[in-house]
Amino acid sequence: MNIGIIGLGSMGKMLAEKFAHGSDNVTNKLLVSTRSKEKLTLMPENVGVCDNNRELAEHSDIVFLCLRPVDMRGVLEEITPCLKNDSLVVSLNGSISFAQLEKLSDRSFAKVIPSVTAEIDRSQTLVCYNNKVTDEYKAALESLLSVIGDVVILPESEMGMGSELVSCMPGFISAVFDVICSSAGKHTGISHEQVVQMVLKTLSATSSLMLEKGMSFNEVVGRVATKGGITEEGTGVIYDSFPKTADELFDKTLEKRRITAEKAEKMFG
Numbered sequence: 001m002n003i004g005i006i007g008l009g010s011m012g013k014m015l016a017e018k019f020a021h022g023s024d025n026v027t028n029k030l031l032v033s034t035r036s037k038e039k040l041t042l043m044p045e046n047v048g049v050c051d052n053n054r055e056l057a058e059h060s061d062i063v064f065l066c067l068r069p070v071d072m073r074g075v076l077e078e079i080t081p082c083l084k085n086d087s088l089v090v091s092l093n094g095s096i097s098f099a100q101l102e103k104l105s106d107r108s109f110a111k112v113i114p115s116v117t118a119e120i121d122r123s124q125t126l127v128c129y130n131n132k133v134t135d136e137y138k139a140a141l142e143s144l145l146s147v148i149g150d151v152v153i154l155p156e157s158e159m160g161m162g163s164e165l166v167s168c169m170p171g172f173i174s175a176v177f178d179v180i181c182s183s184a185g186k187h188t189g190i191s192h193e194q195v196v197q198m199v200l201k202t203l204s205a206t207s208s209l210m211l212e213k214g215m216s217f218n219e220v221v222g223r224v225a226t227k228g229g230i231t232e233e234g235t236g237v238i239y240d241s242f243p244k245t246a247d248e249l250f251d252k253t254l255e256k257r258r259i260t261a262e263k264a265e266k267m268f269g
């Protein structure tokens, strides 16, 4: 299949570079087009550069729209007459609904949300489909996205919470451990850099331990926090105080997501 990417900003450039260097068995040709033409010169040699979005749409079977909501409507209107009959259009924007997209273009749509961990090919990329996408196209898209990590299929209604768990989570994890490392720094002469290294490697090893051994959070806590011991003092503080913070975090982010979706739909028109 020919894969087209419209918009070479943060997401489009990352996907173009990953697809260009990755080995999937889907891509015949990789094509790109974007607004600021100087960005086209930065593409790897095996990427086909199109003069405009319509040319890309004519020659692509899967078209990625790596655009902000404000630009999405114009580009979708521009390319719709040129799209192949059975091509799949993939929106990278989580806030514009299939219902909105379908008002402009009555065709197969997917929404795709990669995580920043795609940089090291360990994204858990969220995908949802409207009801027009065939199994052949689903398999092709999922195989293509496996170049950047795992693919997680969700219903459209769960993409918001899904995004909190995989797309926002690297930020939440970083913020939590930033606070922990700063607090540790107040009680130790170990340098901040070394504290961060020690915590990050322990964090990574704890994830691997749980994933490889199938351990739950409670099992890990139980292994480390012996009754009346030092770790139990610390885990007690976390279980007493942190649930309120975690509840507030999701209340706030999900509300912000709702407001952002309203704004995006207005921008989209």
Ligand SMILES: NC(=O)c1ccc[n+]([C@@H]2O[C@H](COP(=O)([O-])OP(=O)(O)OC[C@H]3O[C@@H](n4cnc5c(N)ncnc54)[C@H](OP(=O)(O)O)[C@@H]3O)[C@@H](O)[C@H]2O)c1
Pocket: 006, 007, 008, 009, 010, 011, 012, 033, 034, 035, 036, 039, 053, 066, 067, 068, 069, 071, 074, 075, 092, 093, 094, 113, 114, 167
């Ligand atoms: N960034 C993230 O971490 C992330 C994660 C998941 C999903 N998303 C979603 O992915 C989408 C893209 O985000 P982004 O961060 O990549 O945005 P971005 O960096 O602003 O990139 C958007 C690109 O679209 C290009 N563009 C605008 N109008 C165009 C047109 N008419 N024809 C062709 N190209 C056009 C822009 O060109 P110029 O260079 O000329 O401005 C820019 O290169 C957004 O909807 C966002 O919500 C982002």
